[in-house]
Amino acid sequence: MITLLDGTLEEKHPTHVVLMCGPVGYEVHVPLSTYERLPMPGQTCRLWIHHHIWPDGQALFGFATEDERRMFRLLLEVTGIGPKTALSALSGLSVRELVAAIVEGNVRRLSSISGIGKKTAERIVVELRDRIGRGEAMAAIAGAGTAAPNPKIVDAVQALVSLGYKLAEAQKMVADIPAAVAESSSVEDLLRMALRSR
Numbered sequence: 001m002i003t004l005l006d007g008t009l010e011e012k013h014p015t016h017v018v019l020m021c022g023p024v025g026y027e028v029h030v031p032l033s034t035y036e037r038l039p040m041p042g043q044t045c046r047l048w049i050h051h052h053i054w055p056d057g058q059a060l061f062g063f064a065t066e067d068e069r070r071m072f073r074l075l076l077e078v079t080g081i082g083p084k085t086a087l088s089a090l091s092g093l094s095v096r097e098l099v100a101a102i103v104e105g106n107v108r109r110l111s112s113i114s115g116i117g118k119k120t121a122e123r124i125v126v127e128l129r130d131r132i133g134r135g136e137a138m139a140a141i142a143g144a145g146t147a148a149p150n151p152k153i154v155d156a157v158q159a160l161v162s163l164g165y166k167l168a169e170a171q172k173m174v175a176d177i178p179a180a181v182a183e184s185s186s187v188e189d190l191l192r193m194a195l196r197s198r
Contacts, residue, residue, distance in 0.1 A: 002026075002051045002060060009045040012038055014159035014187055015087075017062065019045060028062035029083070031072075031090035032159070032188040037064040052076075052083055061087065071095045078120070078127050085115040088163060091188075092195040102128050114163065114195045156190035173197060 005028065007021035016029045017038065028047060030038075039045055047062030048069040061083060063069040068090060075086040089098060092113040101109045102125055110121035160170035173194040174182065182190060 002049045004046065005049055005060075005062065006046045007044070009039055009041050009043055012041050013162075014155050014191070015162040017045075017047075019047065019062070026060055028060045029087060030062050031068065031087045032191055033068055033090050033094055034062060034064040036186070036188050059083070065095075067095050071098055074128055074131065075124070078124050080120050080123065081116075084164070085113075085120075088114045088195070089116065091159075091163075092192055099132055103132060105129070112196050155187040156194065159187065159191055160194060170194075 005019050005021055005026055007019045007026075009017060010020045010025055011018040012035075014032060014035050016027055019026050019028055028049070030047070034047070047064065048066050050061040050063070050069055050072055052059050052061060061069075061072060063072065072083075072086050072090060075081050075089055076083065081089075089110075093101065093109070098110075100106070105125050107118060107121045107125060110116055110124055111118045116124070156174050157170045160173060165173070174190060176197060177185075177190060177193050181193075185193070
């Protein structure tokens with residue numbers, strides 16, 4: 001199993017990257033929470049890896065921190081949640097926001113994430129609340145600021161399409177964001193706003 005990749009960032013996209021480790025390039029799917037921390041292409045990059053294997057294939061999912069990978073793996077253990085939905089969760093909310101929502105039983109906030117309905121959100125709370133440590137929960141509830149890069153608005157549309165939305169729907173989701181807000185927002189912020197509006 002691959003657990004960590006350390007190499008040169010060859011390509012960088014909102015939903016995936018190509019990481020060169022020696023002569024081998026690995027395609028790694030990433031959430032927005034990791035994308036915002038990535039260096040520029042050509043620079044060294046380290047990602048914590050979840051190597052997911054299906055009966056008919058496999059894929060690599062990368063994270064900037066062990067906390068992100070841990071949350072991803074916890075979400076995968078919830079009935080009805082697969083890798084795509086788990087990535088969507090980490091793209092819509094930070095780890096701290098997810099932990100806070102789970103601890104507080106905030107089903108409404110969890111169900112605002114694309115791909116997570118009310119019943120799934122309720123299962124997340126029931127199945128994961130007792131698995132989150134008290135210290136981690138308190139830190140999450142206290143909250144934390146987030147930093148973001150400043151990529152082009154078209155990246156937000158591209159990322160939404162990669163998440164399964166039709167092009168016209170993705171364009172409308174971003175277009176619904178006020179122009180002044182969209183102009184000054186990062187691709188991560190735009191995607192979070194778009195995903196929360198669904």
